[in-house]
Amino acid sequence: MTNHAPRGVAARSAVAAKYLSLVAASAATLLPLAVVLMAALKTGPESADSGPLSPPHDWFNLHNFQVAFTQGHMLRAFGNTAFILVFSVTGTVLIGSMTAYAIDRFRFPFRKLTVSLFLLASLVPGVTTQVATFQIVNSFGLFNTRWSAIALYTGTDIVSIIIFLQFMRAIPVSLDEAARIDGASPLRIYRTVILPLLRPAIATVVIVKGVVVYNDFYIPFLYMPSPELGTVSTSLFYFKGPYGAHWEVICAGAVLVIVPTLVVFLFLQRFIYNGFTRGATK
């Protein structure tokens, strides 16, 4: 695959076209983001007068970030999102691994039916049933609490169950048997044998689920309208009203929300790619 033999003109222009397409795609991806970053660094009058492609006068003007952070209550937003994130991700890991453990390691009546129930549910897109789900969440008294989002993120995640099932198969049954002969109960086996061995699967689920929860707008918007419960998504969304004409503040808010994602991405790149390939294809 790596032949560096002399190439003809046709081969060379094919290589040029390939790089050209890659550079064009990168420009199309990065330009909208770069422009927003520049807008966030401009002062109010500057942003009104200058074109979007012109750079800011002062690359270290952080005033807009300060406004967005304090007046947009972003600290509270990050707090609410972190709270929801921790509980939903933990819940998803526990529920997914328990389900996979029960299904993979035990033979019991209605096992096939149970599996089909989980699989069938994966065909129902969450957005379609929201009208009816709303009534249920409401009847539990969860509406306008952070538990509504936690319950919904935790309760409906079939993808993670499938990921755990895939990994569970790779764990030799002889390990559980050895533990059982030593007198360990199923709960103890699950806790001390299975969960630690599922670590790669847990990493995958934490990443995939974490991205979904951090970025979701639909559920907090519908179920947690109270401003004190604003998440990163909804708090940013409410910038639209008061700062409608102040692009420099809106852009600063968007950058504030994007930066944590970028940092995590740069540090965990390899795991993130693996997470998504495993999450969706297997």
Next chain:
Amino acid sequence: MLARATPWLFLAVPLAFLVVFTYTPVLNMLYYSLTSWDGFGPDREFVGQANYTELFARPDLFQVFFVSLFYLASGAVQMVLALYFATVLSFDVRFRNFFKGVLFFPYLINGVAIGFVFLYFFQPGGTLDSVLGLFGARGDHLWLGDPHLVNWSLASVSLWRYLGLNFVLFLGAIQSIPGEIHEAAELDGANRWHQVRHIVLPGIRPVISLSAVLVVSGSLSAFEIPYIMTGGAGGSTTFVIQTVKLAFQFNKVGLASAAAVVLLAVVLLATWIQRLIVPDEGVDLV
């Protein structure tokens, strides 16, 4: 006795969540769709198929399906581009990791932030107009205000957002094809194009068909980008925006449920057709 109950102890909570938050809503929704319920009052008058008749008879309600076609078109372009970049980047390329990261990163960005980034991008005299100006195309366009342009603009944002996921899925699938197959083909005189045509494409067929289903159900359930950017104005209302408005603003839970049932049916139909065309070899969970 206890031993027989063990699996159920592990399954109790997951099953409870499954029934409460997935199956009950689906059944309730079927029931609501046959009533004229407003969402909170005590009276739920049974109206039979009236909601469905209204849904299909009112062109203003039905037009949301045509809006999906824009997203479907952009989804098709997205798959072709993703396949192209995945193929290119699965071979030796300089700065490979950089290009990979750049293409994938938009998928990880918060939807509201993306909405704002592109509101700024599409402003009259904004980023897009300025860039076009550099290439000699002068003038400001109402990218989001013109009913002929708005859905193209919005659908292209969703292409920008989801290309990376598609790309990474394809890339993963291509890389799981053993390298020896390529080497053997090369020895037999196959060029790059032959390899793509006869090794890569058949090798990643299940992922292509999975992506197709994701594109179809994604284009039917487009919500975030159009809601955040236009609120559904100027003919950009999608199915989900309409359903949310019917249910939570106009308190027509009955009608909204009927709409949701139709959407669910279309998505299930698409999935079923996909299974018919590409039988699932991979999933054998029992």
